[in-house]
Amino acid sequence: MEKTIVCLAGDGIGPEIMESAKKVLTLTERLYEHRFHLQDEAFGGAAIDQCGQPFPAKTLEACLASDAVLLGAIGGPKWDNATERPEKGLLALRSALGLYANVRPVEVDEAVAYLSPLKEESAKDVHFVVVRELTGGIYFSQPKERTADQATDTLTYTRKEIERIVEYAFQLAQTRRKKVTSIDKANVLESSKLWREVAEEVSGRYPDVQLEHLLVDAAAMELIVHPGRFDVIVTENLFGDILSDEASVLAGSLGMLPSASHSETGLSLYEPIHGSAPDIAGQSKANPIAMLRSVAMMLEQSFGLREEAQAIENAISSVLRSGRRTGDLGGTETTVSFTDAVLEAMEEQAPVGRGR
Ligand code: NAD
Ligand code: IPM
Ligand code: MN
Numbered sequence: 001m002e003k004t005i006v007c008l009a010g011d012g013i014g015p016e017i018m019e020s021a022k023k024v025l026t027l028t029e030r031l032y033e034h035r036f037h038l039q040d041e042a043f044g045g046a047a048i049d050q051c052g053q054p055f056p057a058k059t060l061e062a063c064l065a066s067d068a069v070l071l072g073a074i075g076g077p078k079w080d081n082a083t084e085r086p087e088k089g090l091l092a093l094r095s096a097l098g099l100y101a102n103v104r105p106v107e108v109d110e111a112v113a114y115l116s117p118l119k120e121e122s123a124k125d126v127h128f129v130v131v132r133e134l135t136g137g138i139y140f141s142q143p144k145e146r147t148a149d150q151a152t153d154t155l156t157y158t159r160k161e162i163e164r165i166v167e168y169a170f171q172l173a174q175t176r177r178k179k180v181t182s183i184d185k186a187n188v189l190e191s192s193k194l195w196r197e198v199a200e201e202v203s204g205r206y207p208d209v210q211l212e213h214l215l216v217d218a219a220a221m222e223l224i225v226h227p228g229r230f231d232v233i234v235t236e237n238l239f240g241d242i243l244s245d246e247a248s249v250l251a252g253s254l255g256m257l258p259s260a261s262h263s264e265t266g267l268s269l270y271e272p273i274h275g276s277a278p279d280i281a282g283q284s285k286a287n288p289i290a291m292l293r294s295v296a297m298m299l300e301q302s303f304g305l306r307e308e309a310q311a312i313e314n315a316i317s318s319v320l321r322s323g324r325r326t327g328d329l330g331g332t333e334t335t336v337s338f339t340d341a342v343l344e345a346m347e348e349q350a351p352v353g354r355g356r
């Protein structure tokens with residue numbers, strides 16, 4: 001199989017974890033006889049430094065012409081007060097590619113279940129996915145205004161936007177444990193009242209899938225107390241952002257959780273849920289697992305390469321089982337040494353006769 005993958009390394013730990021991703025993709029090419037063209041493009045703060053804007057036109061063109069996009073992370077204190085911010089580029093990218101469905105699976109690897117604040121038995125029950133609406137809501141709605149003494153953000157959702165993401169969640173639930181939890185703030189927000197109404201309507205088309213509604217404040221508590229009750233969570237942009245970082249605590253570290261963002265065109269983007277971690281950048285301290293799992297999601301969901309994706313997942317688990325881990329999980333491995341261990345495990349586990 002031959003594919004072109006646009007690589008947006010970005011800022012902070014972005015380039016370090018992108019390096020890990022490329023090594024794993026290069027080994028996958030050799031072991032499973034594929035050809036991946038890895039095309040680097042400028043994005044985020046790095047692009048601001050190069051050409052004054054976080055999302056250059058050339059980067060957009062490359063993404064549109066690619067088979068999938070892989071993103072490290074963007075942002076950092078250097079650009080926090082600039083007029084052009086890296087985060088603005090990330091939102092523009094999601095919008096330009098129409099990446100409305102952000103899928104964030106939350107699983108607890110058995111080897112590190114003891115790091116979760118939950119009792120180990122409850123940690124083993126955690127198998128859910130957050131489906132976050134990614135191109136609407138308070139992130140994008142107009143007007144957004146700022147004067148010296150007043151600031152305005154607007155939160156708008158259309159029926160069509162809600163229907164599209166809730167449909168996505170129900171279809172995903174049909175392939176899983178057939179339960180959707182829709183999270184909103186329908187006791188206060190008009191947009192949430194519409195969200196709930198539309199979720200009910202969509203649910204009528206999926207009689208085999210159970211729908212429950214939760215208010216976001218109660219959901220924040222339930223995620224920690226009874227995480228085993230969730231299968232597919234569907235929620236709006238900002239709630240999904242916050243709840244997914246909260247959920248990362250269950251997995252032991254923010255450095256563990258990957259994501260996929262899907263569009264209606266078939267083009268998808270894959271990125272860890274975490275940011276550029278300026279506090280540990282440049283020291284080879286970053287946990288590459290979220291990034292490598294994002295690579296696995298790309299192989300499976302964009303290219304249909306199930307076996308290859310599973311090989312990456314298995315290699316990560318076996319390295320964790322051997323006790324090796326990065327600092328965020330209480331270990332002493334560097335980004336580079338942990339990645340090398342994953343590569344070694346992939347080599348060892350590759351089926352004989354497949355490129356070795
Ligand atoms: P962050 O996710 O970058 O970091 C939060 C904490 O988690 C930090 O202590 C960090 O060291 C740790 N952490 C994150 N990823 C890790 C990893 N892979 N391994 C080990 N530890 C890890 O969030 P923040 O500090 O609030 O934001 C920093 C910058 O990142 C900001 O500019 C923010 O806007 C940006 N950001 C970007 C993205 C993205 O690119 N998609 C996502 C979130 C935040
Ligand atoms: C994420 C990040 C982004 C978001 C920021 C950096 C714009 O937190 O990808 O989760 O809020 O969506
Ligand atoms: Mn976030």
